[in-house]
Amino acid sequence: MEIISSVQMRQIEDACLKQGISTETLMENAGRAVAVFARHLLEEQNGCRVLILAGAGNNGGDGLVAGRYLRSWGEKVSIFVPFIDTPKGTTVQGCLEASGDIFAGLAELEEHLADADLVIDALLGTGVNRPLEGIYKEALQMTANVRNTRPEMQVLAVDLPSGLNADTGQADDACLKADFTLSLGIAKQGLFTHRGLELSGAVSVADIGIPPELTTDIQAVLIEKDWAKSVLPVRSPHANKGSFGRVMIVAGSDRYIGAAILAGSAAMRVGAGLVTLALPKSLTGAVASRIPEATYLPLPEVSSGTADNSAARLVLSELGKYDVLLIGPGLGQTGYSARLVTEVLSNLPVGLKVIIDADALNILSAIPDWWLEYKFDAVLTPHLGEMARLAKATTEAVQSDRFGLCQKFACKWGKTLILKGAGTIVTSPQGETLCNPAANPVLASAGTGDVLAGIIGGLLGQGVSLFEAAGLGVYLHSLAAEALRSEIGDAGVLASDLLLKLPVVIKGLKQD
Numbered sequence: 001m002e003i004i005s006s007v008q009m010r011q012i013e014d015a016c017l018k019q020g021i022s023t024e025t026l027m028e029n030a031g032r033a034v035a036v037f038a039r040h041l042l043e044e045q046n047g048c049r050v051l052i053l054a055g056a057g058n059n060g061g062d063g064l065v066a067g068r069y070l071r072s073w074g075e076k077v078s079i080f081v082p083f084i085d086t087p088k089g090t091t092v093q094g095c096l097e098a099s100g101d102i103f104a105g106l107a108e109l110e111e112h113l114a115d116a117d118l119v120i121d122a123l124l125g126t127g128v129n130r131p132l133e134g135i136y137k138e139a140l141q142m143t144a145n146v147r148n149t150r151p152e153m154q155v156l157a158v159d160l161p162s163g164l165n166a167d168t169g170q171a172d173d174a175c176l177k178a179d180f181t182l183s184l185g186i187a188k189q190g191l192f193t194h195r196g197l198e199l200s201g202a203v204s205v206a207d208i209g210i211p212p213e214l215t216t217d218i219q220a221v222l223i224e225k226d227w228a229k230s231v232l233p234v235r236s237p238h239a240n241k242g243s244f245g246r247v248m249i250v251a252g253s254d255r256y257i258g259a260a261i262l263a264g265s266a267a268m269r270v271g272a273g274l275v276t277l278a279l280p281k282s283l284t285g286a287v288a289s290r291i292p293e294a295t296y297l298p299l300p301e302v303s304s305g306t307a308d309n310s311a312a313r314l315v316l317s318e319l320g321k322y323d324v325l326l327i328g329p330g331l332g333q334t335g336y337s338a339r340l341v342t343e344v345l346s347n348l349p350v351g352l353k354v355i356i357d358a359d360a361l362n363i364l365s366a367i368p369d370w371w372l373e374y375k376f377d378a379v380l381t382p383h384l385g386e387m388a389r390l391a392k393a394t395t396e397a398v399q400s401d402r403f404g405l406c407q408k409f410a411c412k413w414g415k416t417l418i419l420k421g422a423g424t425i426v427t428s429p430q431g432e433t434l435c436n437p438a439a440n441p442v443l444a445s446a447g448t449g450d451v452l453a454g455i456i457g458g459l460l461g462q463g464v465s466l467f468e469a470a471g472l473g474v475y476l477h478s479l480a481a482e483a484l485r486s487e488i489g490d491a492g493v494l495a496s497d498l499l500l501k502l503p504v505v506i507k508g509l510k511q512d
């Protein structure tokens with residue numbers, strides 16, 4: 001599914017106008033599609049009472065057109081129109097006249113909410129530009145309160161839940177949670193990240209007659225099963241361990257021994273041929289007892305668990321034999337680990353695929369203009385805090401524009417950037433964007449990032465490109481988490497529980 005920002009949507013609407021497709025035509029198509037969807041929902045629940053909340057802009061216009069159709073099909077339609085005295089365009093005026101039971105007061109709204117089977121939320125769409133207040137806010141809050149007492153009453157959002165920002169997924173406190181969202185023409189990106197995920201319900205897209213040639217420039221898509229299947233590495237029965245890549249993982253320090261275990265195991269669990277763990281030599285025994293299948297590059301130490309300043313040279317002397325380098329999980333941020341990271345990244349063999357994760361990201365963020373020093377493309381895997389440090393922004397600023405910042409910095413840094421969190425976003429240096437429409441509390445625990453980095457390393461080893469490995473890695477990681485959530489619950493799952501689920505979800509994906 002393609003996803004789009006509100007600015008892009010307006011550009012497409014302008015291009016439609018140039019082709020002679022008017023906004024009124026698009027609105028007519030949109031309203032009809034909403035009505036068809038609504039009638040289907042009513043049939044499913046044997047209901048007939050529809051209450052439409054229609055705002056003053058075009059989103060409200062879509063709602064009014066839907067009302068006209070539903071009424072002509074015999075449904076019982078009532079429409080809350082808080083702008084009733086505002087002059088409107090002819091389509092809207094016509095719909096108002098044809099719509100029957102129209103009212104503007106909150107007292108009547110309360111009465112209609114008492115027996116509505118379906119609420120169509122068409123108060124605000126992509127045009128929301130300020131906090132909700134006054135009658136809009138009260139109407140949405142009243143609807144939400146009634147829905148708490150009448151869970152059988154369903155809410156269908158037109159284009160997006162009113163009060164949700166179409167671009168960022170930020171939401172007003174009064175935003176009405178939908179059971180279904182019918183997004184118009186092309187799905188709006190804010191539905192799939194941040195709060196959009198919890199507020200939008202099941203999202204579908206209505207064809208409103210936008211000519212397909214106007215949508216060819218869209219660079220952002222949701223990560224879906226078919227895409228994931230199409231980029232899964234193919235495994236030949238005649239393969240040997242050399243066929244599936246050699247992955248070097250530079251990870252772990254005295255305080256973070258487990259990171260190397262998690263990342264290394266994850267790379268192997270998605271099918272890497274050979275994994276070598278480069279870690280301070282006093283840690284090798286403990287880690288090897290947990291992953292006997294890996295090979296090891298014990299690094300010389302300055303003290304127990306801290307690699308010394310000659311470690312980078314040793315790593316570099318071996319790296320030529322590898323396809324992939326994952327650097328960062330559990331390294332800590334001492335001067336020694338900073339030297340290890342920077343020296344390795346400054347002297348990489350040509351053609352190596354690189355993932356920079358965790359502490360290596362924090363080390364980079366302390367270097368002014370680091371991306372000018374390390375010009376090669378690599379997968380970067382920041383969570384919110386790491387992204388804020390790298391982008392020199394607050395975590396709130398990052399969260400308030402996840403798509404925008406991910407796209408801006410992937411381009412500026414020339415890197416394949418994964419911005420983790422609810423609705424993880426992946427962007428290539430050229431601006432191609434993937435979004436994983438999932439939020440899972442199972443992944444909000446220590447060590448899950450090490451697993452993701454290892455998965456991506458394992459996929460890169462098997463020949464998947466940086467961008468596709470990043471997107472596929474995010475998807476497999478979230479499928480495994482989803483499987484654990486349904487088996488175990490949303491608390492108490494360990495990052496290491498994800499590991500054995502990885503081959504299972506890959507197998508399931510291939511069989512589907």
Ligand SMILES: NC(=O)C1=CN([C@@H]2O[C@H](COP(=O)(O)OP(=O)(O)OC[C@H]3O[C@@H](n4cnc5c(N)ncnc54)[C@H](O)[C@@H]3O)[C@@H](O)[C@H]2O)[C@H](O)CC1
Pocket residue numbers: 009010012013023026027030055056057058059060061062123124125126127128129130131132133136158159160184185208
């Ligand atoms: N883009 C398309 O191809 C089509 C879009 N359709 C629908 O149109 C809306 C967007 O319409 P627009 O008129 O631009 O915006 P809204 O209806 O969301 O609202 C704008 C309206 O509301 C005022 N406003 C903004 N914020 C608030 C607030 N917090 N409280 C109260 N009022 C607010 C603002 O000043 C304007 O007056 C899109 O989502 C689709 O549903 C077409 O119908 C089909 C083609």
Ligand SMILES: [K+]
Pocket residue numbers: 059121122123124125157158159160161162
């Ligand atoms: K809406």
